[in-house]
Amino acid sequence: MSPWPPNWHAEDQLPAASPFSYRCGRCGTCCRDKLIQVSPYEVGLLAEFLNVSTTILIQQYLNGVHLRRQENGNCIFFGENGCTVHSARPEVCRLYPLGHRISAEGTESFVHLVPHPASQGSYGESGTVAEWLEQQDVEQVRRGCDSYAALLQQLLDAMAGQAGNQGGTIDWLVPPKNFTFHELLDIDAMLARYPDAVPETLDGRVARHQEILRKLFM
Numbered sequence: 001m002s003p004w005p006p007n008w009h010a011e012d013q014l015p016a017a018s019p020f021s022y023r024c025g026r027c028g029t030c031c032r033d034k035l036i037q038v039s040p041y042e043v044g045l046l047a048e049f050l051n052v053s054t055t056i057l058i059q060q061y062l063n064g065v066h067l068r069r070q071e072n073g074n075c076i077f078f079g080e081n082g083c084t085v086h087s088a089r090p091e092v093c094r095l096y097p098l099g100h101r102i103s104a105e106g107t108e109s110f111v112h113l114v115p116h117p118a119s120q121g122s123y124g125e126s127g128t129v130a131e132w133l134e135q136q137d138v139e140q141v142r143r144g145c146d147s148y149a150a151l152l153q154q155l156l157d158a159m160a161g162q163a164g165n166q167g168g169t170i171d172w173l174v175p176p177k178n179f180t181f182h183e184l185l186d187i188d189a190m191l192a193r194y195p196d197a198v199p200e201t202l203d204g205r206v207a208r209h210q211e212i213l214r215k216l217f218m
């Protein structure tokens, strides 16, 4: 194992079959001074884990669309023994120390993120990138995040064709329906406006939330 990725080059794109393994050193440097952006799906996952509504989660743990930080720069969810929401952590936290790329042609690859100089993590080649993703249970979270990214793009495309649109920014979505940006992406707040048959599972609520957004804006 090594403190730097073997044969590391900043521009390297790693296909899923690339040799890769990583051992966390529990130093916490990857949870400090980071801007962790979360999708509505990740908000739902964290809210379910903490047994609060997405509205409370947003109010108490987010700054805009990012996880709040403690005064010392640690993530709001970082505790004495590391991540306190480990099984519900966001996609980027699961991927770390890798980043995710999709080319214009749709080809997926991964990159090594530059390790913090004080990081105690160590790299090896005893597995593959694909095995790492499986170990970190990335797939389900990614599907949820991707579904919102695709929906947002559909909404923007739909709006782009409507009269008066300034063109292709989320800001334009807000005035016509009197929703704030956060209300749009707050699953429980939106479902409370349409309370018939609120599904019990997160995936069910996500599907219903996305259905409402489509009906409202497309």
Ligand code: SF4
Residues within 6 Å of the ligand: 030, 031, 032, 034, 036, 067, 075, 076, 077, 078, 079, 082, 083, 084, 085, 086, 089, 090, 093
């Ligand atoms: S959610 Fe957990 S893993 Fe991600 S930055 Fe916060 S403490 Fe670290």
